[in-house]
Amino acid sequence: MSRRGVYDLSMTAVAVVLGLVWLWVARVSDGEEEFAPLRFELTGLVVAVLLFVWLRRSRPVLLALLVGVIGIALPSVAGLAAAALVGVASRRGARWAFLVFAVDAALILSLFQDEGGPTREYWETAAVLLMADLVLVTAGLLLRSHRALIRSLEERARQAEEGQRLRVEEARHLERERLAREMHDVLAHRISLLAVHAGALEVRRGASEEETRAAGVIRECAYDALEDLREVIGVLRAAPDADPDADRPQPGLAELGALVEESRRAGAWVDFTAGLPGDDPGRAGRHVYRIVQEGLTNARKHAPGARVRVTVGGGPGDGLSVELTNPAAVSGGLPGAGAGLIGLRERVDLVGGRIEHGWTETGDFRLRAWLPWRP
Structure with a gap:
C-alpha cells in the first residue's frame, strides 16, 4: 500500500473511533434523550465511511456537507464530519471552509432549538459546537499553510541543487x-x-x-x-566569456617563482619549496602553475593572513607532485562555490593525474595533486 493509502486509512480509522466514542458518551450522559436504533447508527456510519473514502480528495466540499448533515442526526458520524471539515479547510482554503461552517451553523441553530424557544442549555450547546467547528477550520487552514511552506522549501532546495549543478557544469x-x-x-x-x-x-x-x-x-x-x-x-x-589573455604565452614551472612573489607582495605569507630537474615537463608544467595559482587564490579568499606552504617536486620517472597547505582562517573568509577546485579536477583528470583536497587531522586545509611527466 502506498503512503497516501496508509494515511487515508489511518485518518478514517481515527475518525470512526472518535465517532463511536462520541456516541457512547452521548448515550451514557443523556439516557433520557431518544437516540436512533443502533442498527441505524451503524448503517449511517458505514455509508459515511464509504462517502469519506470516495469523496475525500476529489470532492471535499460535497463530502463535508453530506457527512455534516448525517453527523447532526447520528453521533457516530461526528468524527468523520470533523475530519471532512478539516479536509475542506486544508484543500480548498478559507472561503470554502467558512461556507461549510456557515451551513453547519445554520443546521445547528435550527435543529437543536426546542419547541419552547431558545434556552440557556441550547445556547451553551450551540456555542460549544460552533467553537469546535471553528477550531477544526483553523486546524485545517494551519495544515494548508504548513503544506504550502513544505512545498516552498522543497522547491527552493530543488532550485539550489539545480543552480549548484549548473555552476559545476x-x-x-x-x-x-x-x-x-x-x-x-x-x-x-x-x-x-x-x-x-x-x-x-x-x-x-x-x-x-x-x-x-x-x-x-x-x-x-x-x-x-x-x-x-x-x-x-x-x-x-569568440565566446562572450573568452579569456582576454588567451593569446599570451602560457606560464609554466619557470614562472612559479614570480607567481609566489606576486602573492607575497599582495600580503600573503608563502613558504615555497621546489625540487625539480632542469627538463621541461611540457603541458604538465602549465597545469602545475594553474594549481598553485588557484591554491594561493583560495588561501587569500578563505584564509586571509594564514601562512601557505607550497611544495613542488618530481621528475621524468616520478611525475610532478604539488601540495599546498594552510591552516584554517583566523577571521572569517569569503564564501565560495568551489568552482575553482572543480575546474582543477577537470584539468587534472583530462591529463590522467590525481587531485585531492580537504582538511587534515591537524586542522590544515591541503590541496595535493599528481600529474604524469610528459614532455
Whole structure:
C-alpha cells in the first residue's frame, strides 16, 4: 500500500473511533434523550465511511456537507464530519471552509432549538459546537499553510541543487575551453615545426621525385591542420566569456617563482619549496602553475593572513607532485562555490593525474595533486 493509502486509512480509522466514542458518551450522559436504533447508527456510519473514502480528495466540499448533515442526526458520524471539515479547510482554503461552517451553523441553530424557544442549555450547546467547528477550520487552514511552506522549501532546495549543478557544469566547461586554448598553442608550434621540416625535405638536393612529392603532401597537410586549429580556437575565443589573455604565452614551472612573489607582495605569507630537474615537463608544467595559482587564490579568499606552504617536486620517472597547505582562517573568509577546485579536477583528470583536497587531522586545509611527466 502506498503512503497516501496508509494515511487515508489511518485518518478514517481515527475518525470512526472518535465517532463511536462520541456516541457512547452521548448515550451514557443523556439516557433520557431518544437516540436512533443502533442498527441505524451503524448503517449511517458505514455509508459515511464509504462517502469519506470516495469523496475525500476529489470532492471535499460535497463530502463535508453530506457527512455534516448525517453527523447532526447520528453521533457516530461526528468524527468523520470533523475530519471532512478539516479536509475542506486544508484543500480548498478559507472561503470554502467558512461556507461549510456557515451551513453547519445554520443546521445547528435550527435543529437543536426546542419547541419552547431558545434556552440557556441550547445556547451553551450551540456555542460549544460552533467553537469546535471553528477550531477544526483553523486546524485545517494551519495544515494548508504548513503544506504550502513544505512545498516552498522543497522547491527552493530543488532550485539550489539545480543552480549548484549548473555552476559545476559551467566551471567544467570554462576549464575545458582554457585547456583547449593551451593545447592549441602547443599543437600549433609542433605542427609548424613539422611543416618547416617537410618544406626542407621537399627542396633537399638529391631527393627522389617520390620523396619530394611525399614531403609536399606532409607540408600541405600540416598547413591545413594549422588552419583547422585556428578556426577551432577562433570559435572558442569568440565566446562572450573568452579569456582576454588567451593569446599570451602560457606560464609554466619557470614562472612559479614570480607567481609566489606576486602573492607575497599582495600580503600573503608563502613558504615555497621546489625540487625539480632542469627538463621541461611540457603541458604538465602549465597545469602545475594553474594549481598553485588557484591554491594561493583560495588561501587569500578563505584564509586571509594564514601562512601557505607550497611544495613542488618530481621528475621524468616520478611525475610532478604539488601540495599546498594552510591552516584554517583566523577571521572569517569569503564564501565560495568551489568552482575553482572543480575546474582543477577537470584539468587534472583530462591529463590522467590525481587531485585531492580537504582538511587534515591537524586542522590544515591541503590541496595535493599528481600529474604524469610528459614532455
